[in-house]
Amino acid sequence: MRYAKNFLYIVGLPALLLIGWVLWSAQSTSFFVPTWEQMTNAFSTTWTWSRMTTDVFPSVGRLIAGIIVSIILGIVVGLLVGSFRWLRQLMEPTMEFFRAVPPVVLIPVFMLLIGIGDDMKIAVIVLGAVWPILLNTVEGVRSMDEVLSDTSHTYRISGVARIRYLILPSAMPQIMAGIRQSLSIALILMVISEMFASSAGLGYTIIQFQRSFAIPEMWSGIVVLGLIGVIMSFIFQIVERKVLAWYHGQREMENAG
Amino acid sequence: MTTSPEEHTPVINQGTMADTPDGHIPVGHTLPEGEALLSVRNLKKIYHTDGGDIEAVRNLTFDLPKGELTCLVGPSGSGKTTLLKAISGLLEPTAGEVKLAGNLVTGPPKNMAVVFQEYGRSLYPWMRVRENVELPLKVAGMDKAKRSQLVDDALEAVGLDHVPRSYPWQLSGGMQQRVAIARAVAYQPEVLLMDEPFAAVDAQTRADLEDLVRRVWKQLGVTVLFVTHDIDESVYLGSRVVILSSSPTIVQQDIKIDLPDERDQLETRSSARFAELRHHVYEQIQLAKQGFRPDAAKAQV
Numbered sequence A: 001m002r003y004a005k006n007f008l009y010i011v012g013l014p015a016l017l018l019i020g021w022v023l024w025s026a027q028s029t030s031f032f033v034p035t036w037e038q039m040t041n042a043f044s045t046t047w048t049w050s051r052m053t054t055d056v057f058p059s060v061g062r063l064i065a066g067i068i069v070s071i072i073l074g075i076v077v078g079l080l081v082g083s084f085r086w087l088r089q090l091m092e093p094t095m096e097f098f099r100a101v102p103p104v105v106l107i108p109v110f111m112l113l114i115g116i117g118d119d120m121k122i123a124v125i126v127l128g129a130v131w132p133i134l135l136n137t138v139e140g141v142r143s144m145d146e147v148l149s150d151t152s153h154t155y156r157i158s159g160v161a162r163i164r165y166l167i168l169p170s171a172m173p174q175i176m177a178g179i180r181q182s183l184s185i186a187l188i189l190m191v192i193s194e195m196f197a198s199s200a201g202l203g204y205t206i207i208q209f210q211r212s213f214a215i216p217e218m219w220s221g222i223v224v225l226g227l228i229g230v231i232m233s234f235i236f237q238i239v240e241r242k243v244l245a246w247y248h249g250q251r252e253m254e255n256a257g
Numbered sequence B: 001m002t003t004s005p006e007e008h009t010p011v012i013n014q015g016t017m018a019d020t021p022d023g024h025i026p027v028g029h030t031l032p033e034g035e036a037l038l039s040v041r042n043l044k045k046i047y048h049t050d051g052g053d054i055e056a057v058r059n060l061t062f063d064l065p066k067g068e069l070t071c072l073v074g075p076s077g078s079g080k081t082t083l084l085k086a087i088s089g090l091l092e093p094t095a096g097e098v099k100l101a102g103n104l105v106t107g108p109p110k111n112m113a114v115v116f117q118e119y120g121r122s123l124y125p126w127m128r129v130r131e132n133v134e135l136p137l138k139v140a141g142m143d144k145a146k147r148s149q150l151v152d153d154a155l156e157a158v159g160l161d162h163v164p165r166s167y168p169w170q171l172s173g174g175m176q177q178r179v180a181i182a183r184a185v186a187y188q189p190e191v192l193l194m195d196e197p198f199a200a201v202d203a204q205t206r207a208d209l210e211d212l213v214r215r216v217w218k219q220l221g222v223t224v225l226f227v228t229h230d231i232d233e234s235v236y237l238g239s240r241v242v243i244l245s246s247s248p249t250i251v252q253q254d255i256k257i258d259l260p261d262e263r264d265q266l267e268t269r270s271s272a273r274f275a276e277l278r279h280h281v282y283e284q285i286q287l288a289k290q291g292f293r294p295d296a297a298k299a300q301v
């Protein structure tokens, strides 16, 4: 019974929207609003297996690579910057500068420096997605509980052990919040990175449809993008709930007491 | 001076007056060179803050002999935590020194464990009880079988062998503090420092935990410095009480607790000698709170 209710909550709104759209689009005469029949047709003819392997999977692969590199880079640099005050002072103005530069404007520069291959596209994703993780990690490291830190010192937990058993887990709630923000940025940049000098990819395909006025196909591509976003956030939630089980448990306890 | 109207056997004052860099002031009980396990000499701590300097500790001198349970009592803000941090190498003193077994303390020493008042913030919330107790041993590189045994023993000693898989935040305050004590016990320190460990637990739990500390102390033969602002607790627990003045802090008095070795919450606390010692410590603390300083009194006479 409870599961049925939860299920209804989850699919309720999407189902309503879907029905609304079917009804509304059925009598559409606008060129830009395809009927639902056109859409479903376009969807099944466009997103064939071969299209998946040539356009979707490579894009998703770059997306995943970009996210992984962002996470590793953001956490490692964030740990360093958060741990050393002098490094923080040294890096702060520079970081602010690079953070303020929209990664999109750097694409031409990257094309010259790294070429037009996967590396360039991954670099674009990383350049945008790394910041929330990096800055949140810095904050997480800095907001370390003083008593916990003292305790660890008295038990001579230092060096790598300190990072592994103290700093990293204690910063994890903030790191996770940073990763969540980065995911959506990475998805946007995945599309944008394929706007220049590309010949394949999900973003490229959607833009091609748009330029050739293949409107139903374009819409169907946008739906695919949305689905990727939903799947990403779903996976993230599962991981987050597992990694931060202690954090949510503790919070619940505090609220209850 | 402070005259007690009652005609009891005198309280045994172990302290003396001494010439220090901070003048002719009372100091705690000291031992001949090389005999003390922990030795604090002319310890001074001045905090430099944006709002100006705060002299938390002016001059503290005392020794801890090996295997003794000493209580340190003083009004809040008298620099007890500051002293413990200096002893445990977390804080560099402004002047003076701390020596552990003859070696100058410059960082957290190997054979020392500290139990803090804030149990909720001294346990790792992302680790289960057992992992919390085990971590220092694991990091020290102890082999698995040995540390597993130590953790089991420690959890049993504090009466927590039934919750090794709980998270600390699932436990009551008293039980969390037991975990912190178990962690200290498993670490097998030579010196155990405790900073008002039971200030935040309820009275009944507190009595149990006090007896636990005495039991652990006897079992391990560890040297304990127990900091508290609770006068009854300080008299009940130890074989000695060092009373601190209010800030800027010096040793107000260092007295011997000549209660029988077997302590009992009911019997000991209702004995005449307990009442007398308690009365004396209370009086000294009141004097300290009013800003009475043995050195200042001396100067006025």
Ligand SMILES: Nc1ncnc2c1ncn2[C@@H]1O[C@H](COP(=O)(O)OP(=O)(O)O)[C@@H](O)[C@H]1O
Residues within 6 Å of the ligand: B047, B048, B049, B054, B055, B056, B074, B075, B076, B077, B078, B079, B080, B081, B082, B083, B247
């Ligand atoms: N980190 C600090 N910076 C500045 N002043 C401090 C700091 N820690 C403690 N103090 C001051 O030093 C004095 C003694 O504090 P503390 O050692 O915590 O006393 P106690 O533990 O006896 O209550 C207090 O006046 C307190 O405000």
Ligand SMILES: [Mg+2]
Residues within 6 Å of the ligand: B080, B081, B082, B195, B196
């Ligand atoms: Mg304190």
